[in-house]
Amino acid sequence: MAGYGMKMAGAFLVFLGLLVTGMAPGAAAPPPGDKDPVGNDVSWPQCGKTLPTGQAFAIVGVTGGLANNTNPCLAEQLSWAKSSTGGTSQPRVALYVNTANPGHEGSWWPSSNIYANANVPNPYGTCDSKGEVEGPVDLPCSYMYGYAKAYDDANIRGVTNPGTYFWWLDVETGNSWQTDKALNRATLEGMVNHFKSITAGKKDSDGKAAGVGIYSTGSQWGTIAGTVPSSSPLTGLPSWLAGAKTLRGAKSNCSLPGLTPGSPVTVTQYVSAGLDYDYSCPTR
Numbered sequence: 001m002a003g004y005g006m007k008m009a010g011a012f013l014v015f016l017g018l019l020v021t022g023m024a025p026g027a028a029a030p031p032p033g034d035k036d037p038v039g040n041d042v043s044w045p046q047c048g049k050t051l052p053t054g055q056a057f058a059i060v061g062v063t064g065g066l067a068n069n070t071n072p073c074l075a076e077q078l079s080w081a082k083s084s085t086g087g088t089s090q091p092r093v094a095l096y097v098n099t100a101n102p103g104h105e106g107s108w109w110p111s112s113n114i115y116a117n118a119n120v121p122n123p124y125g126t127c128d129s130k131g132e133v134e135g136p137v138d139l140p141c142s143y144m145y146g147y148a149k150a151y152d153d154a155n156i157r158g159v160t161n162p163g164t165y166f167w168w169l170d171v172e173t174g175n176s177w178q179t180d181k182a183l184n185r186a187t188l189e190g191m192v193n194h195f196k197s198i199t200a201g202k203k204d205s206d207g208k209a210a211g212v213g214i215y216s217t218g219s220q221w222g223t224i225a226g227t228v229p230s231s232s233p234l235t236g237l238p239s240w241l242a243g244a245k246t247l248r249g250a251k252s253n254c255s256l257p258g259l260t261p262g263s264p265v266t267v268t269q270y271v272s273a274g275l276d277y278d279y280s281c282p283t284r
Helices: 006-021 074-081 139-155 181-199 218-224 247-253
Strands: 038-042 058-061 093-098 166-170 211-216 239-244 265-272 275-280
Touching (some): 038 074, 139 166, 211 265, 247 265
Parallel strands (some): 038 058, 058 093, 211 239
Antiparallel strands (some): 265 275
16 A cells, blocks of 8 residues: 555554564464454565464455555465464455556556457447557546456466455555546456456365455545446445454444445454454354
8 A cells, every 4th residue: 555544554553563662573363352263464564574373364465555566475475374274254365456546647557458468348448549658547448457457466466376366456545546436436347357257156275256345444435436336347246344443343344334235244354453353244
């Protein structure tokens, strides 16, 4: 994340703790009194830090804070994640990626419907640069940007067998977005459609279904994406809700509405002692 977003907040708390104590963090078990199996999510802010042990499941960040870079500790953190014990409805190892729609302010913007030597089906029409280096910041090109970022996440960042994972889209206001929410939705739809295309019908080694879902808070999602039409591929995707400060709060958040119409809340997050913990909501 570019700024102190939801996951960055946990990294900042760890940093403050180090300043006060002058000590490196040790391995962390779930907070005292927690009897429910919980997971952890980690990414680049945890590079070089001792990671928790005994987690039921793990969600590892593939990108390094932006939609167009790589978590430098991805390989090590994926290896750690495989030690997860299981015992919940969540995959023992899942992935998450940063998302954004920077338009022409980004380091790259599409100029056509072609990416990775393939002509990408685009529900919004043709991303047409009309002879310019970059296409316009419109619905077709926004869709292509999202598709391209998801393609990169699955193919160039070091994930083996990407189609066997569950992928979460990390949607936060700390990244770059357009003021037109329809453009942002188009980018997220491009990402979703690519991840759906590679995960359809596939399962991980434990038999848990691969797929795609959305991580955010209701407030941030509303600011970025707004109301999702029923025809959108974002409709009905599982929701991973941030914002709780305790396990009790995370459990309570399982009863909140999902981020899109028909979306089940399957995971909720809370922060304790500078670490992100995740609760697997009961299936409904």
